[in-house]
Amino acid sequence: MRYSGLRVIKEALTGHKGWKPAWRDVAPQAQYDYIVIGGGGHGLATAYYLARNHGAKKVAVLEKGWIGGGNVGRNTTIVRSNYLLDGNEPFYEHSLKLWEGLEQDINYNAMISQRGILNLVHSDAQRDAFTRRGNAMILNGADADLLSTETIQKRYPFLNVHNARFPIKGGLAQHRGGTVRHDAVAWGYARAADQLGVDIIQNCEVTGFRIEGGKCLGVETSLGYIGGGKIASCVAGSSGRLMAKANMRLPIESHVLQAFVSEGLKPVLPGVITFGAGHFYCSQSDKGGLVFGGDLDGYNSYAQRGNLPVVEDVCEGAMAIFPMLGRVRLLRMWGGIMDMSMDGSPIIDRTHIKSLYFNGGWCYGGFKATPASGWCYAHLLATDTPHEFAKAYRFDRFEKGQMIDEKGVGNNPQLH
Amino acid sequence: MIINHPILGPRDSAEFTYMGDAALLDRPDWQAKDALAQFIDYGYLRDNPAGPHQELWYHEQGDRSFLVVTRDTTTHEISSVKLANDVARSRGRST
Ligand SMILES: Cc1cc2nc3c(=O)[nH]c(=O)nc-3n(C[C@H](O)[C@H](O)[C@H](O)COP(=O)(O)OP(=O)(O)OC[C@H]3O[C@@H](n4cnc5c(N)ncnc54)[C@H](O)[C@@H]3O)c2cc1C
Numbered sequence: 001m002r003y004s005g006l007r008v009i010k011e012a013l014t015g016h017k018g019w020k021p022a023w024r025d026v027a028p029q030a031q032y033d034y035i036v037i038g039g040g041g042h043g044l045a046t047a048y049y050l051a052r053n054h055g056a057k058k059v060a061v062l063e064k065g066w067i068g069g070g071n072v073g074r075n076t077t078i079v080r081s082n083y084l085l086d087g088n089e090p091f092y093e094h095s096l097k098l099w100e101g102l103e104q105d106i107n108y109n110a111m112i113s114q115r116g117i118l119n120l121v122h123s124d125a126q127r128d129a130f131t132r133r134g135n136a137m138i139l140n141g142a143d144a145d146l147l148s149t150e151t152i153q154k155r156y157p158f159l160n161v162h163n164a165r166f167p168i169k170g171g172l173a174q175h176r177g178g179t180v181r182h183d184a185v186a187w188g189y190a191r192a193a194d195q196l197g198v199d200i201i202q203n204c205e206v207t208g209f210r211i212e213g214g215k216c217l218g219v220e221t222s223l224g225y226i227g228g229g230k231i232a233s234c235v236a237g238s239s240g241r242l243m244a245k246a247n248m249r250l251p252i253e254s255h256v257l258q259a260f261v262s263e264g265l266k267p268v269l270p271g272v273i274t275f276g277a278g279h280f281y282c283s284q285s286d287k288g289g290l291v292f293g294g295d296l297d298g299y300n301s302y303a304q305r306g307n308l309p310v311v312e313d314v315c316e317g318a319m320a321i322f323p324m325l326g327r328v329r330l331l332r333m334w335g336g337i338m339d340m341s342m343d344g345s346p347i348i349d350r351t352h353i354k355s356l357y358f359n360g361g362w363c364y365g366g367f368k369a370t371p372a373s374g375w376c377y378a379h380l381l382a383t384d385t386p387h388e389f390a391k392a393y394r395f396d397r398f399e400k401g402q403m404i405d406e407k408g409v410g411n412n413p414q415l416h
Numbered sequence: 417m418i419i420n421h422p423i424l425g426p427r428d429s430a431e432f433t434y435m436g437d438a439a440l441l442d443r444p445d446w447q448a449k450d451a452l453a454q455f456i457d458y459g460y461l462r463d464n465p466a467g468p469h470q471e472l473w474y475h476e477q478g479d480r481s482f483l484v485v486t487r488d489t490t491t492h493e494i495s496s497v498k499l500a501n502d503v504a505r506s507r508g509r510s511t
Pocket residue numbers: 037038039040041042043062063064065066067068069070071072073074075076077078079204205206207234235236237238242257258259293334335336337338362363364365366367368369
């Protein structure tokens with residue numbers, strides 16, 4: 001079924017009785033060509049691009065819970081391509097371009113809203129760093145715009161530019177950045193993949209791998225054994241847990257990140273704004289709630305909830321730049337488990353076990369990467385060669401000293 | 417979270433800085449034949465368990481001691497707290 005404006009009107013006039021489930025509910029087959037483990041954004045995108053770009057026929061996505069219940073449905077929905085390093089920027093710019101065409105491609109309204117992202121500058125040194133970053137972005141074909149304090153004050157009159165401790169001295173804007181309705185990304189990819197014949201199997205937890213003679217033949221699941229030509233791990237925060245079943249240790253720690261939503265307000269915040277002197281970022285959803293977040297709680301965690309010190313820190317960040325938020329009430333808060341890698345950058349690579357592939361280490365920037373991650377992972381799976389834009393995302397970069405460390409903080413996952 | 421410091425008693429975890437897996441106490445021998453492989457492992461690979469985890473907490477806002485805390489990463493329940501010094505000594509090291 002194709003969605004269209006006409007269809008919405010027709011259904012509205014006939015009691016909405018004609019809508020069908022957006023994807024099939026199927027039992028697993030005995031053998032697939034490709035098994036993608038994890039029905040988050042990345043797993044679903046991978047399955048979709050395997051079918052769409054590479055004509056793969058027998059593809060399954062195995063999800064232990066329901067699709068969209070992981071980080072893809074928990075993040076603060078920011079998309080952007082404002083990275084500095086060569087290993088990253090072409091990949092994220094490819095992702096942003098894919099976002100721009102996604103809704104037409106999958107015939108699904110993902111509410112992609114390019115209202116821009118503004119990274120605030122609070123010191124001269126920070127302005128130098130952001131200027132360099134902006135230049136790197138432009139060199140890679142992305143857009144970047146260094147704004148003066150005056151322009152910022154005019155565009156965002158509610159910002160406290162004269163804060164005594166953290167005055168706003170300008171900002172780096174990416175006007176093509178913005179937000180995307182995160183659940184719709186999972187649903188849209190699922191529906192599009194399903195239409196190309198991908199089996200999406202929910203409530204199917206992978207509990208082990210069948211490995212013989214150094215080759216992965218399939219997976220043990222809560223629904224029994226399923227054989228696969230190629231097995232693709234794509235479970236984000238659960239990466240360590242899953243790959244331990246293949247006796248692999250990863251350059252990854254799992255940490256909890258919290259997110260917050262306020263009560264609904266009239267439109268007050270155009271686009272995404274990030275505080276440059278603390279860790280705070282904020283946007284306004286179409287429903288009117290302010291969606292914001294800050295730092296990790298800072299210690300290994302598999303509990304999908306956070307602690308109070310970070311709540312306080314995030315609210316302090318908010319008050320430092322948006323004093324107008326002082327009386328806004330918090331509506332909801334939650335946590336998600338992040339796959340924090342040793343250098344803050346992801347991995348899309350083969351493993352030392354034949355036919356077993358790995359995608360993970362997305363830290364808290366993996367939502368924006370969803371389309372490109374699926375695109376490049378599908379390329380790797382189908383052709384056994386890394387995609388041009390993801391060739392730096394290898395396991396062996398750590399031992400080779402080729403870390404992609406945007407922040408320059410070293411092998412300390414909780415600091416990225 | 418409250419960490420029951422062996423010397424100072426119960427302290428708010430916000431006084432501490434988290435320093436990662438306590439396996440970092442066991443620095444490899446740089447003269448070993450396979451020192452390179454061991455250091456790659458030491459520097460970059462982690463067990464990252466869902467369940468009990470031995471980890472280092474540095475009492476930065478307190479007495480500056482390093483602690484080895486055993487905490488369940490699925491519940492945040494702390495089952496043991498020891499001075500990292502004592503742990504290292506019990507493994508036969510001088511400090
Ligand atoms: C609070 C928060 C805010 C964030 N904000 C942003 C942001 O603003 N911008 C941005 O770009 N990124 C952001 N992120 C990061 C982003 O959400 C993640 O990096 C990204 O969603 C991870 O990829 P995914 O969608 O595939 O993960 P998930 O949706 O977590 O998918 C993994 C799936 O694997 C399943 N699974 C796990 N184990 C198994 C198993 N054994 N068998 C079968 N299935 C299994 C899980 O149930 C889950 O559904 C944020 C994350 C959080 C938590």
